[in-house]
Amino acid sequence: MKKGVLLVNLGSPDSPTAKDVKPYLDEFLMDERVIDVNPVLRNIIVRGIILNTRPKKSAEAYSKIWWEEGSPLIVISERFMEKVKQHTELPIALGMRYGSMTIKNALQELKDQGVDEVFLVPLYPHYAMSSYETVVVKVLEVQKQDFPEMEITTLPAFYSNxxxxxxxxxxxxxxxxxxxxxxxxxxxxxxxxxxxxxxxxxxxxxxxxxxxxxxxxxxxxxxxxxxxxxxxxxxxxxxxxxxxxxxxxxxxxxxxxxxxxxxxxxxxxxxxxxxxxxxxxxxxxxxxxxxxxxxxxxxxxxxxxxxxxxxxxxxxPCLNDRDDWAQLMAKWINEWEKSSVLPEYNIQ
CATH class of the missing domain: 3.40.50.1400 (Rossmann fold)
Incomplete structure (x- = not known):
């Protein structure tokens, strides 16, 4: 089996405009692990209330922090991936839980390189339903539906490593x-x-x-x-x-x-x-x-x-694309490649 790595972060709208923020917020807030109420009530809350007012306000907020290259989160994640690639020979793809950089496209990118054993890295240090868990569930849903031949191993929450x-x-x-x-x-x-x-x-x-x-x-x-x-x-x-x-x-x-x-x-x-x-x-x-x-x-x-x-x-600032952070991620990836060993962490 050929191994590869899937990095997954939160995601971002394609631009800091209400037109692009609205579908992004819709996908994000309609996630049952983000707003965990019954589907009918969630639909009323999100599509009947929030999406009528929040996209414009959120777009204004995004406009304040938007970079010339694009969304800071996307740009930083891409820079981080490129630095990790410098320290490992495994193929690496980047996907987002929400937005146009989909997990399906990222897995397809790995499949096109012959990968059938994937090391999933949710880019969240802590475990939460609305972050780490929803990434893992979504990846497994996409894998089951579109890439049944792939095997998935997931990096555990690493906050205490x-x-x-x-x-x-x-x-x-x-x-x-x-x-x-x-x-x-x-x-x-x-x-x-x-x-x-x-x-x-x-x-x-x-x-x-x-x-x-x-x-x-x-x-x-x-x-x-x-x-x-x-x-x-x-x-x-x-x-x-x-x-x-x-x-x-x-x-x-x-x-x-x-x-x-x-x-x-x-x-x-x-x-x-x-x-x-x-x-x-x-x-x-x-x-x-x-x-x-x-x-x-x-x-x-x-x-x-x-x-x-x-x-x-x-x-x-967050760790972003620090050299030592990228090197540590590559170390975890290489350890998994060689012996399927996952990073150690001690929860008290």
């Missing part, structure tokens, strides 16, 4: 090098609390109060909340960050259902009001900068913090 934590920590240290911070905020993508419960294989472990995180459980393998807080702790330990100068929050909530807290925008207000003058923000739920990091955090977050009385503000 020691090599990954080292590179993430190094990137943060570099971002903080010339910034005498008062506080560091680790802001992660938010999800509804019910997703935590749904992802719990035991159906009773996760209590959403932090106490359950201290009890070693199989539930931690699919608990996004636990994995986010664990990431913060791992980086704090790696860099020796002061306990009282670091906190964790969750951004980008949608609707009125309970979402993971504390909310990032409320933290911006709190920190500014409490006298923090120099704030650094890190977004470790993403490996590639995108709308959520470049507009919501780097731009809107700065405004919210300073409006609340804060001062200097920096957003530390």
């Amino acid at each position: 020691p090599e990954y934590v080292k590179i993430l920590s190094d990137s943060i240290a570099e971002g903080l090098k010339d910034f005498d911070y008062d506080h560091i905020l680790f802001s992660y993508h938010g999800i509804p609390e019910r997703h935590i419960k749904k992802s719990d294989p035991t159906k009773f472990h996760c209590q959403l109060n932090g106490a359950c995180c201290k009890i070693n459980s199989v539930a931690h393998h699919t608990c996004y909340r636990h994995q986010c807080y664990d990431t913060t702790e791992l980086v704090k330990k790696q860099l020796g960050l002061p306990e009282d100068k670091v906190s964790t929050s969750f951004q980008s909530r949608l609707g009125s259902d309970p979402w993971l807290q504390p909310f990032t925008d409320k933290e911006f207000e709190r920190l500014g009001q409490e006298g923090v003058k120099k704030l650094a923000v890190i977004t470790p739920a993403f490996v590639s900068d995108c709308l959520e990091t470049l507009e919501e955090i780097a731009m809107e977050g700065k405004h919210q913090f300073q409006e609340a009385g804060g001062g200097d503000y920096i957003h530390i």
Whole structure:
């Protein structure tokens, strides 16, 4: 069998216009793992309400961060793939969960090169229904329907892999090098609390109060909340960050259902009001900068913090196409190629 690699990231509209943003949002929000309600209600919420107003607003946000080469997330993902290719001989294709760079086209690209054994790499460090899981499910659906001869092996969530934590920590240290911070905020993508419960294989472990995180459980393998807080702790330990100068929050909530807290925008207000003058923000739920990091955090977050009385503000970029990050991904790929070994990680 010939081996190959499929990298999958979130995706992007083709342009920062309402015309292109609308079908992208439709595909994204109609995903049953993103808005996990019955199909009739989801259709009403998305196509009857959200898509009548949000595409224009989202297009304006995309326009603020759009690069001359195109969508930052797409451009960065392509640059990352090219760097990974420099350190492995396996064919690599790039697909997106949503948008025109489809997973089907990426698998076809691998098939055209004779690949029939695929190493699937969801470009998400943490496990969540609405990110990691939906990528895996979609790839398996496409494989079953269009590429039944292919075998799929999936990279596990890698947030606690020691090599990954080292590179993430190094990137943060570099971002903080010339910034005498008062506080560091680790802001992660938010999800509804019910997703935590749904992802719990035991159906009773996760209590959403932090106490359950201290009890070693199989539930931690699919608990996004636990994995986010664990990431913060791992980086704090790696860099020796002061306990009282670091906190964790969750951004980008949608609707009125309970979402993971504390909310990032409320933290911006709190920190500014409490006298923090120099704030650094890190977004470790993403490996590639995108709308959520470049507009919501780097731009809107700065405004919210300073409006609340804060001062200097920096957003530390995601890993993007760092050389050490691309080399580590290639190392994982080469280890899988040689012995089907997957990266080690320790979940506590």
